[in-house]
Amino acid sequence: MVVKVYGPDYACPKRVIVCLIEKEIEFETVHVDGFKGEHKKAEYLKLQVYGSKNWPILQDGDYILYESRAILRYYAEKYKTQGTDLLGKTIEERGLVEQWLEVETHNFNPPIFNLVMNLLVYPLVGLPNDPKVIQESEEKLENVLDIYEERLSKTKYLAGDFFSHADLRHLPFGHYLMNQMKKENMVRERKHVSAWWDDISHRPSWKKVLQLYKYPM
Secondary structure: OOEEEEOOOOHHHHHHHHHHHHOOOOEEEEOOOHHHOHHHOHHHHOOOOOOOOOOOEEEEOOEEEEOHHHHHHHHHHHOOOOOOOOOOOOHHHHHHHHHHHHHHHHHHHHHHHHHHHHHHHHHHHOOOOOHHHHHHHHHHHHHHHHHHHHHHOOOOEOOEOOOOHHHHOOHHHHHHHHOOOOOOHHHHOOHHHHHHHHHHHOOHHHHHHHHHOOOOO
């Protein structure tokens, strides 16, 4: 049965879609427009009882899973020997992948998420942004990118010299940083981060995602 991904136009579902492409898994997408409240419809609530804009939801036969990071781990593990190996070939490589996954979750994602909300989402829905949050988030993100610069001066990718889950997870919000938010200088001022971004953002899988699913903002 073909895997279904709900909510493909938003950032987090794009994480899942690029993973499915890398893993050579057949899928189809179901558009869910959160700005129109479609996530509150009965058919959607059957899949995600909270009724929140917590995309994506994945349906694999009778198996339902939400939270993009959980979905990525599931498919990277289930289809480890198919397509791109996103987990690492040794236990040591796997440990480094998991380490940088945690860095993305706890250090990279919070400030860039705050920037997306304040610079893109709030203006779109008529809410004021918070200049203090914007400034603090930029400073935190700068610090994270400094750490990435140091790491990437030694290895091609975050977990080593192989593309992994840890790199893939940066693509959707990194795209906002480099495009809609017009803060590409934060990347370009760092030689190794810049080269890393150009590498991962030019992968055929990510180019296909951007071609098929436009960002809604």
